[in-house]
Amino acid sequence: MHIPDAFIPIGQAAVYWLIALVFIALALRWVRNEMDEEKLPLLAVLAAGVFALQAFNIPVTMGTSGHLVGGALVAIALGSPYAAIIVLTLVLIVQGVLFGDGGITTMGANIVNMGVIGGFVGYYAYQGLHGLTRNLYASAAGAAWLACLVPALVAAVELYVAGTFPLVPGIVSMGVYHALIGIIEGTITAVVLGLIAAARPDILDESVGIPSSGVPA
């Protein structure tokens, strides 16, 4: 759901950039004040993984494809939505500047959608679902599905305001496609968290709810 430059007029794009900058500043402060230095390798590896997986489009029928966004994965693994904002912002900068994947003026909107909204929805949905089910995989999959769908619906509204999409058809189409793409998001998020939990359970944030010596619940 990388919005290209042509889809949003510059004035509106600037507003999303301002919102994005506020959250980027908060995320940088989170790294400085709260992120445990032990988590640095995980943050960097997840950035590499998110970049790779975002290049891997998988067909979801109806002549459409999708790929992992990764906001939920990063936020859950590191235990903060701000981790997702850091990773998605920098990944989107590399993608936009070098590879033309997502626009430059619209990068703010993309950071808001996939980093900020994806990160917050993914993190808090995981906390809620894990509190109810105590199951890592089901909670991660459900949270990641939502963290794909909600930003897509927000993007549909942004593009309605921009004059690019009509409101209802835009929401229906973005919703249908991303409900399917969200299955990719949910599956990969659960699998990757399971892999990390098997390899180094202690490297995941305590909020994931895995005993540092034990098997994932």
Add this chain to the structure above:
Amino acid sequence: MISRTAFLVGGVVLALLIGTAAVFFASGDPDGLDSTALITQGLKELTQPAAPDAELDEASLPGSFEYEAPFPDYTVEGASDLTNVALIVGGILLALIVVGGLAYGIKRAGQPGTP
């Protein structure tokens, strides 16, 4: 439990393998956003694929800013598979370095005098 270094190296190698596989196996179908844009311009039905040559009418879109990325769609014109793999590998390593480097730099700057 594997060592921290093994985790880092293993994770990066896995990312590079996924990125390399993406060059050969990723779907070329439009993503959810592009499909929606095609629908709104009458070039696609919700449940049907668009015509292979369907292209968005950019002139009718509201954004006026244009930027030409050096490697649009993770490739360059006439590139070999090897070049495309190199581009994705470069992107993955760049993502690793900028995120790791920024976080490391902030941590170092935030704790003057500590090792």
